[in-house]
Amino acid sequence: MSHITIYHNPKCGTSRNTLALIRDNGFEPQVIEYLKTPPTRAELMALLHDMGLGVRDILREKEAVYSELGLANSAWSDDQLLDALEQHPILMQRPIVRSAMGVRLCRPAERVLDILPPTQKPANT
Known part of the structure; x- marks a missing residue:
């Protein structure tokens, strides 16, 4: 599993959408609510x-x-x-996402797709 970190504000729609895109692609990121735990x-x-x-x-x-x-x-x-x-x-603008493929300010949320590793789809049996 690839390590992905999102600097997240749950009150921000773009941040919520970015987190959803990460999860929809099969990853569970480390979520840092940067207002509670600033970098x-x-x-x-x-x-x-x-x-x-x-x-x-x-x-x-x-x-x-x-x-x-x-x-x-x-x-x-x-x-x-x-x-x-x-x-x-x-x-701080949000969300900022770090993965093995890079770091992006994900505005719009779809920018996160540029730095998500390819997903492994299960083979049909």
């Missing part, structure tokens, strides 16, 4: 690196705290943005 700074940096994205690429601009903190201001450094993500994990 560490090192984990965030590794996810960003593996996705080929910058910190701003995973910020949820529609969250109230985004405006409250003034994150639209381009003067914020990556380190400062990572600090904000650590303090306010709601700012």
